[in-house]
Amino acid sequence: MATGEISRETEDPGSGEALTATGRLSVARRIEPDRPRLPFSPGQLAQLDEALTVSTRSTGLEFAVYLGDLGEESRERAEQLHAGLGARAAGGVLIAVSPGQQVFEIITGEQAHQRIPDRSCQLAAMSMVASFREGELLEGVISGLRMLSDAAGSA
Template sequence: MSGDHGDHGHGTVVDPKDLPEGSNVTLSGRVSAAEDYAGNPPEAEPFSPQQLARIDEAMMLASRSTGLRFNVYVGDLGDDPVARTGELHAGVEGAADAVLIAVSPGQRFVEVLTGHDARVRLPDRSAKLAIMSMVASFKEGDLVGGLLSGLRMLADQAGRHAPIQHVGIREQIVV
């Protein structure tokens, strides 16, 4: 799933029956779609369409409020989860401003990886606090709740995105 949500213009009406598997129309009318990464073995889907919509909505809100690109990956991360998380993050458009939450329930692995620019607003300490919150939910069997909590915490820690304002420079010469 990706936090990049395209243009904000007018859309077309979509019949939910015409959507591909893994897609759902959210309450706001947006289409939420999960993406399979190549190389993942087919497994039972970990989320219902409603759960996917909730996660997608949380990513969208976090991305909009902070100006960072939030992404969530849930699945097997191979023999070297740390390296695979780095590869996934590097493949995200605008990786410098991206935040990736990678969770591999079968491997009991959770990582929050931030790009260079995102790290300024989300230091390691903030990521660790979000991971601790997520893990507490995961231990209770609440994968969705943990992801939602983590996204909210990370967005809160990153703070609001202030639009860039161009301020004129006035020079004074004191004689």
């Protein structure tokens, strides 16, 4: 994009500038597009990473969090994401959150389900909903992780 100004100066134009025959100074400027806004700051991402690490290490289960659009069939999409854990899926726990849709899913693999009963998942979900209603996305996810890892117990 270029903009122009009438210039009466006879100085040589600088880099990205050109003096036209009519005396107009044409200036080229780089316009950087706005970066997409991320839901978490770097500090918040570090908190989430720490919560995931502690949950995984203390229980021996593979905890994962997905944040993004889950589509119309949110449960099916969350199950696909959980299956993406590969060999670790049986002992995996996925919390998939779609803030735009106001939907989340908790998926447990076969081994994880033996250690984390449905009732514990429901309690974690209720805790997460309470935080989400207050606009506390990160706190809700971390609270859910802690409750699920507490229910699973140590490895």
